[in-house]
Amino acid sequence: MRRTVALLTVLLAAGCSAPPPPGTDGDLTDGWATPSTPAPFRPAAGRCHETLATTAPLDEYRPVDCAELHVSETFHVGTPADADVAPAAGTPGAKAAYRECSDAATGFLGAGWREARVAVQVVWPTRAGWAGGARWFRCDVTTADLDGQSRTSRTGSLAGELSHPSPLRLACFDPKVDGGTVTAMTAVPCNTAHRAEFAGLWNAPDISYSKLESDTERSAAACRGTIARFAALPDDSDLQYRSGWISYNPTRSEWLSGERRVRCFIYFAERTFSRSLRNAGPGTLPIR
Structure with a gap:
């Protein structure tokens, strides 16, 4: 029994003094990279x-x-x-x-x-x-x-x-109107018969959305001014006798996000055009 214990002691001592395998330093407590903190998606x-x-x-x-x-x-x-x-x-x-x-x-x-x-x-x-x-x-x-x-x-x-040039750009449209409500605006080429055309934008003031929706006089005045600049027309009280107007407000969620643009369209209930009305002038759009 004593010989067995002595032999085990010798073997253990020999094992502890053996050189580390190639490519290692024998120290198991260093050289490990610190795990990085998982980044959120x-x-x-x-x-x-x-x-x-x-x-x-x-x-x-x-x-x-x-x-x-x-x-x-x-x-x-x-x-x-x-x-x-x-x-x-x-x-x-x-x-x-x-x-x-x-x-x-x-x-x-x-x-x-x-x-x-x-x-x-x-x-x-x-x-x-x-x-x-x-x-x-x-x-x-x-x-x-x-x-x-x-x-x-x-x-x-x-x-x-x-x-x-892109079909997504606002240009000419064939609107469907029921009473005073526009039920559809179908985009059409400007060289085909149409009754509405995008005239530009105006920026609404920082008011409530319900006020924007109900104040049609404000929208009318702003869109008429936009139409006058687009079609090279006098921005006066006679403009309403030259053309009508259609406006599209931001959605309620857009308004809540801070969007204030209103889109304006020159519109005719009966007349049709097969050209753009940009810079058309009073000769093309007389008082009626």
Whole structure:
């Protein structure tokens, strides 16, 4: 028994004094990289999506290639100020994000997006994502009708779409009017018969949305001035006898985000034109 114990002691001592394997220093307590802190998920620009949303749960993030059929496209990802929760609609933080997205959209599309049948949407992390450290907002663009409601699917990126002639640019339309309400505005080529044409924008004051909707006199005066500049007409009390007008306000959610543009269209109940009325002048549009 003593010989066995002595032999084991010798073997253990020999093992401890053996040189370390090649490529090692024999020290198991150093040389290990410190594990990095997991970074919260952050979406990427240049990806397209099958829907348009206001929040983006991580488990529903399934972007598609923009060559495939899609509804919206992420063109910019911003970083908001740190806060306990994501900014609520109508707050300064939410409005700042919308301004950043709006400015970035002009560069992405190649021209002012407010003069085209497109809409800009800010997409936020969910409450759970924000609590987990997500600090981003997504800027998505989609094609939309003049009411800003209908979202249509498309293929291909919208990058640079407005830097050249595009069917998305606001131009001439064939409106359907029921009483005093426009029920449809169908885009048509300006060299075909039409009764309405986009004349330009005016910026509404910072009033309540209900006041904007109800104050038709304000909209009439502002759109008539826009039409006068567009068609090279005198901006006077006789303008109402030369043409009518149609206006489209921002959606309620756009207004809450800080959007103040109103789109104005020159309109005729009975007359049709097969040309643009830009700089048409009083000879083409006489008092009637």
